[in-house]
Amino acid sequence: MSERSYRALSLVAVVAVAVGFGFAMAAPPERIQGEFAKIMFVHVPSAWLAFLAFGVTMIGGAVWLMKKTPIWDRVAASSAEVGVFFTALALLTGMIWGYPVWGTFWDWSDARMMSTAIMFFVYVGYLALRRSIPDPETRARRSAILGIIAFVQVPIVYLSVTLFRTLHQGATVVRADAPIDPVFLRALMINLGAFTIVYAAFMAWRVRLARLEDELEETEAVADFDIAGSGITAPNLGEVPGDV
Amino acid sequence: MKAGGFWQQAKEIARKDLLVEGRAGEALYITIPFGAVALMLIPLAIGTDRPLLAEVGPGMFLAVALLFGMLVAFRQTAADTPPQRELLTLLGTDPAAKFVGRTATSTLLLLAFEIVLVPVTILLYNPGRIPNWPWLILVMVLLAGGLALVGTLAGSVTTGLRTRNTLTPLLVAPLSMPLLLGSAQVVEALRREESILPWITLLATMNLAVAVIGVVTARPLEESSR
Numbered sequence: 266m267s268e269r270s271y272r273a274l275s276l277v278a279v280v281a282v283a284v285g286f287g288f289a290m291a292a293p294p295e296r297i298q299g300e301f302a303k304i305m306f307v308h309v310p311s312a313w314l315a316f317l318a319f320g321v322t323m324i325g326g327a328v329w330l331m332k333k334t335p336i337w338d339r340v341a342a343s344s345a346e347v348g349v350f351f352t353a354l355a356l357l358t359g360m361i362w363g364y365p366v367w368g369t370f371w372d373w374s375d376a377r378m379m380s381t382a383i384m385f386f387v388y389v390g391y392l393a394l395r396r397s398i399p400d401p402e403t404r405a406r407r408s409a410i411l412g413i414i415a416f417v418q419v420p421i422v423y424l425s426v427t428l429f430r431t432l433h434q435g436a437t438v439v440r441a442d443a444p445i446d447p448v449f450l451r452a453l454m455i456n457l458g459a460f461t462i463v464y465a466a467f468m469a470w471r472v473r474l475a476r477l478e479d480e481l482e483e484t485e486a487v488a489d490f491d492i493a494g495s496g497i498t499a500p501n502l503g504e505v506p507g508d509v
Numbered sequence: 510m511k512a513g514g515f516w517q518q519a520k521e522i523a524r525k526d527l528l529v530e531g532r533a534g535e536a537l538y539i540t541i542p543f544g545a546v547a548l549m550l551i552p553l554a555i556g557t558d559r560p561l562l563a564e565v566g567p568g569m570f571l572a573v574a575l576l577f578g579m580l581v582a583f584r585q586t587a588a589d590t591p592p593q594r595e596l597l598t599l600l601g602t603d604p605a606a607k608f609v610g611r612t613a614t615s616t617l618l619l620l621a622f623e624i625v626l627v628p629v630t631i632l633l634y635n636p637g638r639i640p641n642w643p644w645l646i647l648v649m650v651l652l653a654g655g656l657a658l659v660g661t662l663a664g665s666v667t668t669g670l671r672t673r674n675t676l677t678p679l680l681v682a683p684l685s686m687p688l689l690l691g692s693a694q695v696v697e698a699l700r701r702e703e704s705i706l707p708w709i710t711l712l713a714t715m716n717l718a719v720a721v722i723g724v725v726t727a728r729p730l731e732e733s734s735r
Contacts, residue, residue: 386683393679397672406733407666410726
């Protein structure tokens with residue numbers, strides 16, 4: 266991708282978010298929750314994008330294990346970082362919404378909140394593991410395995426509202442008889458599209474940065490490597506005494 | 510150690526780990542007293558209200574068993590040095606057998622840890638009689654097994670890293686939350702005389718899932734530590 270493509274993608278992401286924000290603000294207040302319901306337009310896409318990001322991390326790790334191509338490790342790592350960002354955003358917006366609507370920022374008995382928080386910390390651990398391993402191949406292999414194991418969290422978080430009947434509402438949008446007003450659904454889908462473009466932009470920049478980091482690492486490794494050790498100087502092949 | 514069958518190798522690894530632990534006494538003389546001290550510190554922090562302590566006692570036992578049990582699961586005596594790893598590889602030891610053997614040792618040590626903590630909890634917190642309490646023995650076994658499995662798996666992921674001691678708890682703590690949740694809910698269900706089957710199923714499923722993952726990933730993780 267050229268420099269112009271990166272900038273164009275970023276611009277499209279900014280425009281998409283602005284459009285999404287416009288649709289969210291234009292939606293009428295919800296009958297019971299009022300304006301607070303509009304947090305949903307950030308909360309739900311963030312949670313879905315986190316699932317997508319962690320799915321990409323798992324796929325990236327699995328493909329790296331099969332092909333051993335560095336790009337897949339970069340994709341997996343970048344997606345995990347972006348996924349952690351979206352998970353944090355989903356948790357934060359959920360808590361902001363929860364206080365006026367549920368009366369509390371955090372509900373300990375809520376399966377969705379608890380499982381999402383666990384998922385967040387599992388992927389924070391994934392990123393911490395990556396930072397702890399200097400060797401690129403060992404780092405890629407171990408984090409690929411952890412990325413595959415960690416993905417188990419995603420269906421648990423998704424199904425938590427079905428398996429446990431706690432405070433968080435059940436699946437709404439994916440149901441055939443979706444109990445959501447078409448105006449809200451449209452705004453939600455537009456924001457989901459906008460967040461997906463933001464994810465793509467974040468990924469493009471982060472993968473590029475990861476490639477540059479790898480190149481820098483390689484350059485520094487070569488520069489630091491003294492042939493035969495620094496105690497030996499190269500022979501002088503200039504003038505040889507007695508040579509005519 | 511002779512390269513025998515899978516179970517023979519697992520048994521030998523477990524025996525070796527127990528022997529090393531027996532000599533070093535890391536879990537027995539350090540972590541177990543540390544856990545007992547933690548149980549003493551909590552009432553000082555939350556207040557000495559006896560009914561409250563009786564109420565939270567089993568929960569405190571589970572929290573201490575989980576947090577300090579992690580120290581048992583990835584004790585220094587369970588970490589192979591590079592020459593030890595190379596020797597085991599040259600002997601043709603199956604990495605999965607190593608995982609199973611190491612998990613077995615950790616399970617035994619964690620059970621011992623829990624057995625010591627139970628009377629300490631009863632004496633300090635006086636939680637009262639829980640109906641059908643023998644079921645808690647099964648919970649202790651499943652908790653010890655699950656924590657040993659998660660700890661051994663995380664130990665394999667962090668083998669040879671300088672940050673192993675700090676990184677492993679970060680990996681283990683969130684992954685072992687279902688164990689804490691299941692165990693705590695069994696205690697609550699027994700108190701309310703309700704069915705404990707869903708929570709026992711959760712604990713057993715967690716154990717089974719991590720065991721399968723541990724066995725399947727043992728070889729690639731072993732290869733990455735060379």
